[in-house]
Amino acid sequence: MRGTFAGTAAVAGIGATEFSKDSGRSELRLACEAVLAALADAGLTPADVDGLVTFTAETNSEIHVARNTGMGELTFFSRVGYGGGAGCGTVQQAAMAVATGVADVVVCYRAFNERSGERYGLGQAARPMDTTADRAAYAWTTPFGLSTPAQWVAMFARRYLHEYGATTDDFGRVAVVDRKHAANNPAAWFHGRPITLQDHRDSRWIAEPLRLLDCCQETDGGQALVIVSAERARDLPHPPAVIRSAAQGLGADQHMMTSYYRPTITGIPEMGLVGRQLYGQSGLGPDDIDAAVLYDHFTPLVLPQLEELGFCAPGEAKDFIADGHLELGGRLPFNTHGGQLGEAYLHGMNGIAEAVRLVRGTSVNQPDTADHVLVTAGTGVPTSGLILGADR
Amino acid sequence: MSGHDERPRPGYEERLQGFTGRELRPLTRAQDPVNQPMIRHWTEAMGDTNPVYTDAAAARATGRTGVVAPASMVQAWTMRGYAATVAPPSPSAPGGFDALVALLDEGGYTSVVATDSAFTFLRELETGDHVAVRETVESVSAEKRTALGTGRFVTTLKTYTDRHGATVATQRWRTLRFRPAPAAPPDAAPAPRPRPAVNRDNAFFFEGAERRRLLIQRCTGCQTLRHPPGPCCPGCNSLEWDTVEASGEGRVYSFVVSHHPRHPAFTSPYLVAVVELAEGTRLVTNLTGVAPDDVTIGMPVVLDWLTADPDPTLPVFRPAPTEAP
Numbered sequence: 001m002r003g004t005f006a007g008t009a010a011v012a013g014i015g016a017t018e019f020s021k022d023s024g025r026s027e028l029r030l031a032c033e034a035v036l037a038a039l040a041d042a043g044l045t046p047a048d049v050d051g052l053v054t055f056t057a058e059t060n061s062e063i064h065v066a067r068n069t070g071m072g073e074l075t076f077f078s079r080v081g082y083g084g085g086a087g088c089g090t091v092q093q094a095a096m097a098v099a100t101g102v103a104d105v106v107v108c109y110r111a112f113n114e115r116s117g118e119r120y121g122l123g124q125a126a127r128p129m130d131t132t133a134d135r136a137a138y139a140w141t142t143p144f145g146l147s148t149p150a151q152w153v154a155m156f157a158r159r160y161l162h163e164y165g166a167t168t169d170d171f172g173r174v175a176v177v178d179r180k181h182a183a184n185n186p187a188a189w190f191h192g193r194p195i196t197l198q199d200h201r202d203s204r205w206i207a208e209p210l211r212l213l214d215c216c217q218e219t220d221g222g223q224a225l226v227i228v229s230a231e232r233a234r235d236l237p238h239p240p241a242v243i244r245s246a247a248q249g250l251g252a253d254q255h256m257m258t259s260y261y262r263p264t265i266t267g268i269p270e271m272g273l274v275g276r277q278l279y280g281q282s283g284l285g286p287d288d289i290d291a292a293v294l295y296d297h298f299t300p301l302v303l304p305q306l307e308e309l310g311f312c313a314p315g316e317a318k319d320f321i322a323d324g325h326l327e328l329g330g331r332l333p334f335n336t337h338g339g340q341l342g343e344a345y346l347h348g349m350n351g352i353a354e355a356v357r358l359v360r361g362t363s364v365n366q367p368d369t370a371d372h373v374l375v376t377a378g379t380g381v382p383t384s385g386l387i388l389g390a391d392r
Numbered sequence: 393m394s395g396h397d398e399r400p401r402p403g404y405e406e407r408l409q410g411f412t413g414r415e416l417r418p419l420t421r422a423q424d425p426v427n428q429p430m431i432r433h434w435t436e437a438m439g440d441t442n443p444v445y446t447d448a449a450a451a452r453a454t455g456r457t458g459v460v461a462p463a464s465m466v467q468a469w470t471m472r473g474y475a476a477t478v479a480p481p482s483p484s485a486p487g488g489f490d491a492l493v494a495l496l497d498e499g500g501y502t503s504v505v506a507t508d509s510a511f512t513f514l515r516e517l518e519t520g521d522h523v524a525v526r527e528t529v530e531s532v533s534a535e536k537r538t539a540l541g542t543g544r545f546v547t548t549l550k551t552y553t554d555r556h557g558a559t560v561a562t563q564r565w566r567t568l569r570f571r572p573a574p575a576a577p578p579d580a581a582p583a584p585r586p587r588p589a590v591n592r593d594n595a596f597f598f599e600g601a602e603r604r605r606l607l608i609q610r611c612t613g614c615q616t617l618r619h620p621p622g623p624c625c626p627g628c629n630s631l632e633w634d635t636v637e638a639s640g641e642g643r644v645y646s647f648v649v650s651h652h653p654r655h656p657a658f659t660s661p662y663l664v665a666v667v668e669l670a671e672g673t674r675l676v677t678n679l680t681g682v683a684p685d686d687v688t689i690g691m692p693v694v695l696d697w698l699t700a701d702p703d704p705t706l707p708v709f710r711p712a713p714t715e716a717p
Contacts, residue, residue: 025592026591026592028593028622028623029592029593029623029624029631032624064622068624068625068626069626069629070625070627070629131590131591132591133591135591136588136589136590136591136593136594137620138589139589139590139594140588140675140676141676142586143586143587144664144676144677145655145658145664145678146650146676147586147655148653151664154648155646155647155648155664155666155676156646158646158647158648159645159646159689162646162689204651205649205651205661206651206652207648207650208649208651258676260645260646260666260676261619261620261674265646
């Protein structure tokens, strides 16, 4: 199959700042100005935008541009590497997103103080690093000793416990299921080493309310996936794991792991955004999902994922888990490979591989039915998700 | 600074590695043969009541020809005895052991701690056996950093033999020879906190903090307050802004008690909180003057300034004083 987007997308607006040798303002402000100018030229507003594409070399991350210009939620964000080689590639990414319906309005941008700030032409000469928007964002946390992912997640976790009357045992039950499944998995680091809830209670504090056994492993390893058309996959050795839907989500007022400034911080709105797209694209709903691989860098954020994805109501994940629904034979067998606590921490890519095994029927913890498997990516950050399905 | 020059001397490593395989202690015969009284003293001290060590009939009932010595006693037979430990150093030429210790001292590895000892036993010793021991160097490790200090693991092999020269046991003996880590002087300044990365968009906040003013960014287009600040208003897209000074009152919105990883600027466990200011914006900060167990979400707090680390000054919060009745 050869899909095409030729002729389906167009450039509707252009905008720029003045071009100078010393802008006198931050790179982020330049990006905002250029984006706003392009939108004005197109007769659109930031609220119309649902996609951003830029260079991997760009210092102004999508979260900063979106938050400052008031774009709200984004369903598509992508970056292209290799310096100046990225330019037209950003437009290709945007065109593919628009042609496939993943986004309606995509802005491509690039902004820097390349003359008054970091000059590429100086080569490898010693020079001070410019303070980018990403680096400046850490100024709000690291001077206060809040600088690790566990600490960042602990802030959400404490508020979640407070608002929903949950306890750290509710986090521990997630770890116990992960390790139970890992115990059966010869590829898992914790193969043959299940834990009990008491083990979790006895493990040391890392960042209260997170204990050691709430935290994923650190792993050396690699994981890759090959994607072809479903038609071609049918001629290859394994049964296809058909991509029923795939979505990205960047929430309103999104920060990196520290979105503490939203009206509430007990949910993961960007995961809700992903879930709505996954169900919308596939025509499936939570009741159609047979198993899930949910991102588990830290156990506390598994609970709001279950809520955002519609498997239970807000605040009820603790009961859903305590009732055994994440176990084999439960409503939603979860992290059958052992998750990132039990198998390995490969930034979630090993979880996608497990979803493929579930659809193939080859998981070491294979549930009776796994026709539709939902997979999520990292939480606390702009994120993504998939529904993989059997070819029937 | 330590007075010791820690630069490697030319040839030092070669001289040290030259000890590999070298004899530290020549074959040295035990002062006494294996005998019942010493076995009895040992088993009494150890609380070992196994009769094969003291009762010949019981030993024979297990297939032995008579009483045997506890295996782990092998080292005891060859100890040099009390008199030698209190005698003045021998004026004779230093043996291999003294030479190695002198070389380690030269490298600054002046402290020692035993780390592990692994025995292999080939046969049981019976009364009348007479043990001898010889010790050779198996390896001297590269320099390692340990919690005690930087040092080298020295592994030696002690071979225990009987009067016929047959090996009865071996002992792999490892010590760490190290430079003691200097104790921090009590008045040493704590490590500085991580510095905020300051740029055009957030400099006003940290400059205000230097003057002990907690500033909140305000859009001059729509008057909305925002924190963390940014160059553009998400509500009205104005690029113009000024600041207002916060009242310094707020409530704990959430908090973390951090234990790990330890950072030299912070005394673990320490408190990090998100505080919601009376003005409505939230910020990440530290809580002071309160124990972790006494913090609750919603508790009122007031602004304080952290000066322990002179640059930068940071806003922190402490529990609000309770009103007098």
